[in-house]
Amino acid sequence: MSSNPNVTLNKVYKRYGDVEVVKGIDLAIEKKEFIVLVGPSGCGKSTTLRMIAGLEGISDGEVGVAGRVVNNVAPKDRDVAMVFQNYALYPHLNVYDNISFGLKLRKANKEEVEASVKEASSILGLDQYLERRPADLSGGQRQRVAMGRAIVRKPEVFLFDEPLSNLDAKLRTQMRAEIKRLHKRLGVTTVYVTHDQVEAMTLADRIVIMRDGKIEQIGSPMEVFTKPVNTFVASFMGSPPMNLIKGVMVQEEAGFFIKLKDNKVPVPAREGCTFTEGQKVYLGIRPEDMYLSSNGLNNFERISCHVDLVEPLGAEALLHIKLDGQDAVVKTDSRNTSIDEMSESSEIFLNLDYLHIFDGVTENSIY
Amino acid sequence: MNKLDTNKQGASSSMSPFAALLGRIKADWQVYVLLAPMVIWFIVFLYVPMGGLQIAFKDFSLFRGISGSSWVGFEHFYTLFEDENFLRAIQNTFVISFYGLIFGFPIPIMLALMFNEIHHFVFKRVAQTIAYLPHFISVVIVAGLVISFLSPTTGIVNLALDALGFDKIYFLTNPEYFRAIFIGSNIWKEAGFDSIVYLAAIASVNPSLYESAKVDGATRFQMMYKITLPTILPTILIMLIIKIGNMVEVGFEYIILLYQPSTFETADVISTYIYRVGLQGSQYDVATAAGLFNAVVAFVMVYAANWLSRKYSSSSLW
Numbered sequence: 104m105s106s107n108p109n110v111t112l113n114k115v116y117k118r119y120g121d122v123e124v125v126k127g128i129d130l131a132i133e134k135k136e137f138i139v140l141v142g143p144s145g146c147g148k149s150t151t152l153r154m155i156a157g158l159e160g161i162s163d164g165e166v167g168v169a170g171r172v173v174n175n176v177a178p179k180d181r182d183v184a185m186v187f188q189n190y191a192l193y194p195h196l197n198v199y200d201n202i203s204f205g206l207k208l209r210k211a212n213k214e215e216v217e218a219s220v221k222e223a224s225s226i227l228g229l230d231q232y233l234e235r236r237p238a239d240l241s242g243g244q245r246q247r248v249a250m251g252r253a254i255v256r257k258p259e260v261f262l263f264d265e266p267l268s269n270l271d272a273k274l275r276t277q278m279r280a281e282i283k284r285l286h287k288r289l290g291v292t293t294v295y296v297t298h299d300q301v302e303a304m305t306l307a308d309r310i311v312i313m314r315d316g317k318i319e320q321i322g323s324p325m326e327v328f329t330k331p332v333n334t335f336v337a338s339f340m341g342s343p344p345m346n347l348i349k350g351v352m353v354q355e356e357a358g359f360f361i362k363l364k365d366n367k368v369p370v371p372a373r374e375g376c377t378f379t380e381g382q383k384v385y386l387g388i389r390p391e392d393m394y395l396s397s398n399g400l401n402n403f404e405r406i407s408c409h410v411d412l413v414e415p416l417g418a419e420a421l422l423h424i425k426l427d428g429q430d431a432v433v434k435t436d437s438r439n440t441s442i443d444e445m446s447e448s449s450e451i452f453l454n455l456d457y458l459h460i461f462d463g464v465t466e467n468s469i470y
Numbered sequence: 471m472n473k474l475d476t477n478k479q480g481a482s483s484s485m486s487p488f489a490a491l492l493g494r495i496k497a498d499w500q501v502y503v504l505l506a507p508m509v510i511w512f513i514v515f516l517y518v519p520m521g522g523l524q525i526a527f528k529d530f531s532l533f534r535g536i537s538g539s540s541w542v543g544f545e546h547f548y549t550l551f552e553d554e555n556f557l558r559a560i561q562n563t564f565v566i567s568f569y570g571l572i573f574g575f576p577i578p579i580m581l582a583l584m585f586n587e588i589h590h591f592v593f594k595r596v597a598q599t600i601a602y603l604p605h606f607i608s609v610v611i612v613a614g615l616v617i618s619f620l621s622p623t624t625g626i627v628n629l630a631l632d633a634l635g636f637d638k639i640y641f642l643t644n645p646e647y648f649r650a651i652f653i654g655s656n657i658w659k660e661a662g663f664d665s666i667v668y669l670a671a672i673a674s675v676n677p678s679l680y681e682s683a684k685v686d687g688a689t690r691f692q693m694m695y696k697i698t699l700p701t702i703l704p705t706i707l708i709m710l711i712i713k714i715g716n717m718v719e720v721g722f723e724y725i726i727l728l729y730q731p732s733t734f735e736t737a738d739v740i741s742t743y744i745y746r747v748g749l750q751g752s753q754y755d756v757a758t759a760a761g762l763f764n765a766v767v768a769f770v771m772v773y774a775a776n777w778l779s780r781k782y783s784s785s786s787l788w
Contacts, residue, residue, distance in 0.1 A: 156681075156685055157684075157685070158681050158685070177684075178684050178685045178687075179684065179685065179687030179688075180687075183685065184685065184686075185682065187678045187681070188678075191676065191678040191679050191682035193697060193700075193701075195700040195701060195703070204683070204686055204696075205685075205686035205687060208686055208687045208692065209687055252682075252686075256686070
């Protein structure tokens, strides 16, 4: 990372009376970086975004934009543009006037306004809708207008507050790609809030996973997916989430094993990982790393199970299984195996190359 | 619920309209019971009396009754339009209403916008309560207050004028002050309460519009006239249509309480004229003709205002 981040949060707190909703966040966002704040409802991600925008006061700490502390700077002077969840389009203005609203407030001259709106509308494919009012537009078009309003400002930072959550699944996928394209084209630092981990994975350069007002992990999408720091991150990222099976560490001659009720899973030795005999742990394994056969696997363990339910998804299927009395999900290719065959499976194979272990008490990753 | 309604409509489409209505009444009788008092009130007090409008075209006598009185065509209307007092009453009605509209209509909107800008909860509630309270005072008391305040001997205004070395003013006997006193005290009485409807409209404005404008760089004043006002414009237009429709019905009781023969020149309006001619002068037929004229003018005005509003904005009463 460079030493000159574009947006910084230093020990930032937000309190409403006695309730602390953001608890000392530290974050440095690089220029042109696409950062996604993700987490469950009430985790403080939107509040954090609003503090960057200046729509919420900062109880403690410092927020910086483009190298200056903006704690006491009005939102309009922070050089940020925000896209809201419900688009926040002015119903009495047409698309042109909505997009040019911010420029007109800043007393930009007519030619500049016209050129900026034209540029934004051609980027977003809104040319033929400029005379329409928001009520006459579809959800996707409204979202584009909201983005257009942010683009024309040419800000230092774009802030997106769950911008796709009001769209249907198909449109969401389409708009997600458009946002990504837009970021590539404009190269503006972007902070994006969502509770949808798929959006986070597909859009982000780095993902910030939040819980209860704190940052749980910051990393690239693959980092947070492959190396979750705790059970919360492990179960939040990925769809379906990682299976977490309770077990106890036992040491034998061959090394450490995770002892489940009826099964035992060997833990391949790894440098720097230490366990204690009898340590309570969670065995973490992604549904994609559990198989119905051992074909093609080098390092695996067979475990007996009972299939409760099969959910066919087309090319893949989700198997809800009971594994040592605990619930787990297996994601498997369904094109070569019939649903009946899947239902009758009594064993699965864990790919030990992708095994995770979390401490049973602290829930932090230990392997 | 939608499904249910669709089924009901589907079932009723094959019946006669009357049978369908009966079916609906039977199905939703509770709703119709709730509606009944208002419908009965309209029938008894507004529709049945319409039958009596025919006396505007008759030489009506209480002893001969409506059916026994002879038809006289438009004679009473000719009488009215030859009467200077009636023409003066028409003029006064429109002048008072027009000034009332010009000065009185924007004030509740401004009040609502101002209340909306107050962020101190207690101050806001106190200010609103103070503004709403006069509405609940009877016009008789308001008239009493106005008379007391403006009294040439004990009124606070004249005492203040006196103390400042000015001559005392006989406000309520001087026709040139009547309209200002009437309109001013009416605004004081009703502006606060009338602001409630605009406050409700303001409350429905999406808060993220303001946040978005804030990020875009709008000042509070810009937010007020670029977001709040245009967003509540449909409500403003509907209220304007209603006010225009009521223009010819200036506060009859309040004028009766405040005016005196010396101020008739500016204070006598159509409704007070009808009261004097009809009830005090027992010319029921002429008074009814005046009332009918009043109603026709009101109808034309509200219809025209609604048409204009529908043509130039998307808001209309019907």
